Amino acid sequence: MQALTILTLPDWLALVWFGAVWTGYAWYSRRAIRSHSTLLAVTNAWRRRWMLQATYRDPRVVDGVIVQSLSSSPSFFASATLIIIGGLLALLGTTDKAADFVREIPFAARTTMLVFEIKLLVVMAIFVFAFFRFTWSMRQYTFAALVLGSMPEAVEFAQGKAEREGFAERAGTLVGMAAETFNDGIRAYYFSFATLAWFFSPLAFAIGAAVVACVLYAREFNSQVLHLLRD
Template structure:
């Protein structure tokens, strides 16, 4: 109750709106992917085709190189996220100077030191979430590499000793799950830019959350890349 009294109502409403937009968009995007209308769904179809091609190759060195290349992206972002979290922890030790700098911005709202620290902690929580998603994506790519390495030889599929469609679907599903988890981390990065707007004012924060959701929607549902990848 004391925390509710210290933090202004406008900040609470803006924060609730921010997380509601984030959760609602993530839920909507996941449901839409099941219908096959998103960028992720389109790329998942290509991943399945890729794994079908992999079942006819021996050795599968090229496929292993591709998976290793794909896993390098979440690895890079996981490392960058740790640096950002470390910077935010350092910022907590000098919040007085940082808050003074923000107060000097003409259109920035004046807040107490406690509220400023809460905003930093909220931003840190976003990057912690992103770090967990990136590292889980890395592990999922490892699992996909294991499935790829354990694929039977092309002759086994030709002879009917193994189901080509089933093996390709399982491997493609794993790669798609890794890509979806990586997408969650990237989405957190996008919304972290909206969270930065909270240091200026709750209104700018709320508007920024809606703008970020709009940008994500345009890229996942109506981008030129999506039109190219669609069958």
Template sequence: MNPVLGPLPLPDLLALLLFFGGWVGYAHWARQLSTRRPSILAITNRWRRAWMLQATQRDNRIVDAAIVQNLSASPAFFASTSILVIGGLLAAMASTDKVSGLVKEIPFAARTSLLVFDLKLALLTAIFVFAFFRFTWSIRQYSFGAILVGAAPEAAQFAEEAQRQAFADHAGRLMGMAAETFNDGLRAYYLSFAAVAWFFSPFAFMAATAFVLFVLYRREFHSDVLGALREPGTY
């Protein structure tokens, strides 16, 4: 028997499987669905391409540089926050006895063994470590995009319009990849709230996972922002 998962009661094990299955499954499903139905990421990718087309027509790229810097500020903030959260969770794991005692004082909190409690803290830590790596990779991708913006030729320097369109496709796709990576980190932050519900009960963990995935779906495919981002008569 697995020394870590073996002591887990069946409801906790099912909740853990639902969490990871829902996370990975939703990410894959949302990516596939966005090819048939516009999502916030898909719509903003079209605007990123339009932005890159406009960038080639500007002699002065100060505005574009400021936009890239502003976009990279969000993943930088969340990456710094992730470090603080990870440090706090590691400190909690170093004093499990005291933290477990405090959690047991919370009404409706589940009474579990120290091993299971450590597993819950480890899950939260792993989520924020994953988020940290995604946010830092997003920052690097935005820096690569800034290089492309700086190197973009003026419209008159392209031999033909097809080359300018191809450059906009290439640069817009890179900016879109940075945004998608940032979105992965944000999704991890959302799901960390579902993981917190595990401290109360595995059933609360399952319900919270389903609720968070529903919120993510609504915001990505049915939000008012999505309707506002659509260009009338085009998409």
């Protein structure tokens, strides 16, 4: 019970609201993929078309280069996330100076050193989650490359010795899963910006979470890119 009193009631309410907004939006976005109304769902359809076209090509050098290029994005973000986590760990060692700096910012909340460290740990937990999603996305792209490399020659598909649709569906779905996992990591980056507002006030933290969700919704459900790629 004493641990619960470290944070004030507004802090707890803002933190619960933040978690509800993040998990609720992730759940809603994942369900919307089934109705093909999100940017990820539409691009997944293009990924399956791409893999279907790959079954007609021989050799598939271009497709391998594309998969390698796609995997470079989660690799870059995973490396960047490690640097951020290291910086946050270093900041935990100098929380007194960091807390004094935050206190000098106008409208920043005046909190104890322990509360400041808890807020840093929450930010760090978000980036740890993002790191795991990015590294898992890298591995999924590796699996997709294995499936692409194991595809029979185009002539075998033409002769009916191999199932063209089955290979294309499996490879396309695997690339789509890697993209979805990468999207989870990017979403964590977005929501990490909302946690920065927590250092100012719980209300700013709650508003920041709602703003991030609105920005993500606009990009995934109502962007120009989505309208362009949709059939």
